[in-house]
Amino acid sequence: HDQHNTYTFEALQESAQYLLDRVKMRPKIGIICGSGMEQNELCPGSLADSLENKQCFPYEEIPHFPLSTVKGHQGQMVFGYLQGVPIMCMQGRFHYYEGYPLWKCAMPVRVMKLVGVTHLIATNAAGGLNPTYKVGDIMMVKDHVNMMGFAGNNPLQGPNDDRFGPRFPPMNKAYNAYLLEIGQQVADEMSISDIVHKGVYTCLGGPNFETVAELKMLRMIGVDAVGMSTVHEVITARHCDLTVFAFSLITNQCITDYENHEEANHEEVMDVGKSRQPLLQKYRKGKEWLFIRV
Numbered sequence: 001h002d003q004h005n006t007y008t009f010e011a012l013q014e015s016a017q018y019l020l021d022r023v024k025m026r027p028k029i030g031i032i033c034g035s036g037m038e039q040n041e042l043c044p045g046s047l048a049d050s051l052e053n054k055q056c057f058p059y060e061e062i063p064h065f066p067l068s069t070v071k072g073h074q075g076q077m078v079f080g081y082l083q084g085v086p087i088m089c090m091q092g093r094f095h096y097y098e099g100y101p102l103w104k105c106a107m108p109v110r111v112m113k114l115v116g117v118t119h120l121i122a123t124n125a126a127g128g129l130n131p132t133y134k135v136g137d138i139m140m141v142k143d144h145v146n147m148m149g150f151a152g153n154n155p156l157q158g159p160n161d162d163r164f165g166p167r168f169p170p171m172n173k174a175y176n177a178y179l180l181e182i183g184q185q186v187a188d189e190m191s192i193s194d195i196v197h198k199g200v201y202t203c204l205g206g207p208n209f210e211t212v213a214e215l216k217m218l219r220m221i222g223v224d225a226v227g228m229s230t231v232h233e234v235i236t237a238r239h240c241d242l243t244v245f246a247f248s249l250i251t252n253q254c255i256t257d258y259e260n261h262e263e264a265n266h267e268e269v270m271d272v273g274k275s276r277q278p279l280l281q282k283y284r285k286g287k288e289w290l291f292i293r294v
């Protein structure tokens with residue numbers, strides 16, 4: 001059962017200890033920078049780059065980390081201060097379509113937990129399925145549909161280690177209500193509530209974008225945005241009791257009719273990510289975030 005292999009608690013402790021031995025700060029907030037939030041070339045405003053007193057650890061230097069393979073995705077863990085708050089942040093994540101099993105994709109979340117993180121902020125680029133969403137909008141994730149879980153694939157499969165969490169973790173409060181409220185307050189305060197939504201996200205394995213029929217089905221079951229990440233990270237985070245906030249940058253509108261001859265593509269996804277840096281930068285600097293005390 002190779003696919004249900006998993007990292008031992010001890011192996012992940014080694015990953016965490018490697019980082020703890022090399023950084024002085026003790027972050028409580030872990031951030032996963034998705035496409036559009038992560039680039040650094042041409043993109044000086046990206047979150048990881050704007051950290052102060054940065055310390056970077058390429059994934060290949062951290063014990064037990066898988067290697068990131070996809071073009072346009074960085075691969076390092078970055079520690080630093082964001083407006084004086086210590087954070088650790090993944091610049092580049094592991095995607096299922098790269099060939100990693102879900103438990104490998106999500107392993108850095110457990111490493112964050114063992115470093116001492118209590119709050120996870122996961123970001124991604126996603127296709128907008130809700131017809132009211134426009135390219136460049138932000139969708140705070142209020143819930144998800146675990147499509148890969150429906151198909152019998154889950155990062156928690158295999159033996160459960162109770163030191164992380166229970167065998168059968170609940171998932172009905174996956175996205176913290178208080179943080180969603182703060183996110184809304186920041187949007188209001190910035191007068192961008194017309195482009196900030198709360199919606200349901202789903203992750204498909206990729207790497208292909210969806211067919212029209214697939215998107216119609218997802219819309220029917222209540223999905224607002226579709227991407228290729230985050231859900232398995234959030235499940236792993238909730239399993240070990242991290243508080244979660246997630247949001248998507250809508251990088252394209254999902255095409256749900258046969259008359260529309262546009263096609264989704266990766267370049268468009270990355271370009272929208274870049275062009276929305278100033279907005280995302282402003283959003284994360286919202287005053288209300290400062291009321292989060294961790």
Ligand code: 6GU
Binds near residue numbers: 125128269
């Ligand atoms: Cl349309 N689908 C998926 N699965 N991921 C995306 C996307 C669409 N647009 C950006 N990321």
